[in-house]
Ligand SMILES: Nc1c(NC[C@H](O)[C@H](O)[C@H](O)CO)[nH]c(=O)[nH]c1=O
């Protein structure tokens with residue numbers, strides 16, 4: 302049993318609830334404990350994981366970034382992914398389930414546990430990285 306923290310950027314609450322359900326179900330089914338930490342937006346997710354890194358075995362980053370009218374989308378989508386990738390390169394087991402979509406319909410399909418279930422996909426990725434880290438510890 303490992304300790305996982307879901308760090309969710311609560312920018313679109315209704316979509317996040319689906320992502321969390323999918324991730325939590327996958328982690329609990331694998332026998333792990335799950336806590337949830339909420340941050341305002343995707344840009345805060347890497348920093349929150351870095352702050353909690355010594356307290357959990359693995360992390361699932363969840364959130365939704367939907368393209369608007371300005372370059373802000375590229376910043377939020379790209380920099381959150383860059384920050385999460387940097388954490389994984391430091392050996393922290395993080396699954397990235399921050400959706401980056403053109404519209405809400407794309408996000409609903411991917412967040413829904415009965416459809417794309419990307420929360421579970423991110424949870425599976427985090428569990429895989431944790432297992433690899435333990436194998437080469
Ligand atoms: N536009 C979206 C954001 N923007 C907010 C940033 O993530 C951040 O909270 C703000 O710039 C303060 O540092 N966040 C999302 O998660 N999704 C978006 O679509």
Ligand SMILES: CC(=O)[C@@H](O)COP(=O)(O)O
Pocket residue numbers: 366367368369370371372373374375377
């Ligand atoms: C992440 C985004 O692109 C969006 O939330 C911001 O919208 P806008 O570019 O229209 O300010």
